[in-house]
Amino acid sequence: MSPSGRTVLDARDITRALTRISHEILERNKGSEGLYLLGLHTRGVPLAHRIGEKIAAVEGHEIPVGSLDVTMYRDDLRSQPTRSPHKTSVPGGIDGKVVVLVDDVLFSGRTIRAALDALNDLGRPASVRLAVLVDRGHRELPIRADHVGKNLPSALAERVSVHLAELDGTDEVVIA
Numbered sequence: 566m567s568p569s570g571r572t573v574l575d576a577r578d579i580t581r582a583l584t585r586i587s588h589e590i591l592e593r594n595k596g597s598e599g600l601y602l603l604g605l606h607t608r609g610v611p612l613a614h615r616i617g618e619k620i621a622a623v624e625g626h627e628i629p630v631g632s633l634d635v636t637m638y639r640d641d642l643r644s645q646p647t648r649s650p651h652k653t654s655v656p657g658g659i660d661g662k663v664v665v666l667v668d669d670v671l672f673s674g675r676t677i678r679a680a681l682d683a684l685n686d687l688g689r690p691a692s693v694r695l696a697v698l699v700d701r702g703h704r705e706l707p708i709r710a711d712h713v714g715k716n717l718p719s720a721l722a723e724r725v726s727v728h729l730a731e732l733d734g735t736d737e738v739v740i741a
Contacts, residue, residue, distance in 0.1 A: 570726070570741030574715060579736045582714030583612065586696050586740060587619035590710045594663055594724065597624040598690065601662040605680055606634045606651040608669035611731040616667060631655040633687075636704040638679035643670070655687055664690040665712075669727040674708035699738055701725050 574582065594600055597620055610632045617630040634651040642648070666680050677695060684693065696712035701719045716726030719725060719740060726739045 570724075570739040572737050574683045574699070574738035576730075576736035579714070581597050581739070582698060583615050584619055586712045586714055587616050587623070590665055590694075590696065591620060591623060593694070593711070597626070597628050599661070599663050600628045601657075601659055601664045601690070602628065603633050603655070603659070603664050603666050603680075603684075604630065605666060605668040605676065606632060606636075608629060608727050608729055608732065609633075609667045611729050612669060613665075613667035616665075616696065629657050629662075631659075633680055633683055635676060635679035635683050638682040640675060640679070653683070655686075657678075657702050658688050659684065659690045660688040661692065662690050664691050665694045665696050667696045669698050669729075671695070671700045671708075671710050672703055672725075674704045675705035677708045678706050684720070697728060699725055 591597060602613040602617050604610035613630050617628055621627045632654045634653045636648045636650040666677065668676065686692065694711040697710045698714040699717050700710055700713045701717045704729055717725065724741050727737050728737050730736050
């Protein structure tokens with residue numbers, strides 16, 4: 566147990582979840598043709614790269630992986646104006662691609678709504694899917710993930726924290 570909460574996924578659990586999500590994406594898309602992974606800042610970006618590496622290992626070639634910052638598309642900017650934007654990087658563009666948005670936690674759905682708005686400014690994908698490491702429920706918008714690492718029922722007052730080796734030095738999901 567983490568000193569600041571209960572660990573619900575450890576490094577091995579996260580690896581297994583990302584492997585399963587990678588295979589689900591390939592099965593649903595019937596291969597990697599036209600796939601584009603787009604990680605949402607901050608923790609969705611390294612997760613998208615990990616999924617991209619797993620898909621490349623299966624398919625034998627890399628697929629495009631980009632990053633998307635939704636800060637300027639959020640509907641809570643007036644209440645939380647101190648957010649600092651990150652860089653959006655979409656090498657090769659998304660027109661006609663099957664874009665898989667990747668994020669760490671799906672909660673209210675407002676971040677994904679902002680991501681869909683941001684996509685409109687970047688191009689016109691053939692379709693958009695959503696992959697998340699953790700779905701904790703409590704949706705405020707009609708948004709559902711296509712690929713979920715773990716459904717984690719939680720209380721509204723609880724906090725779900727995803728720690729990734731690339732950013733935090735360790736892989737774990739903690740609920741407190």
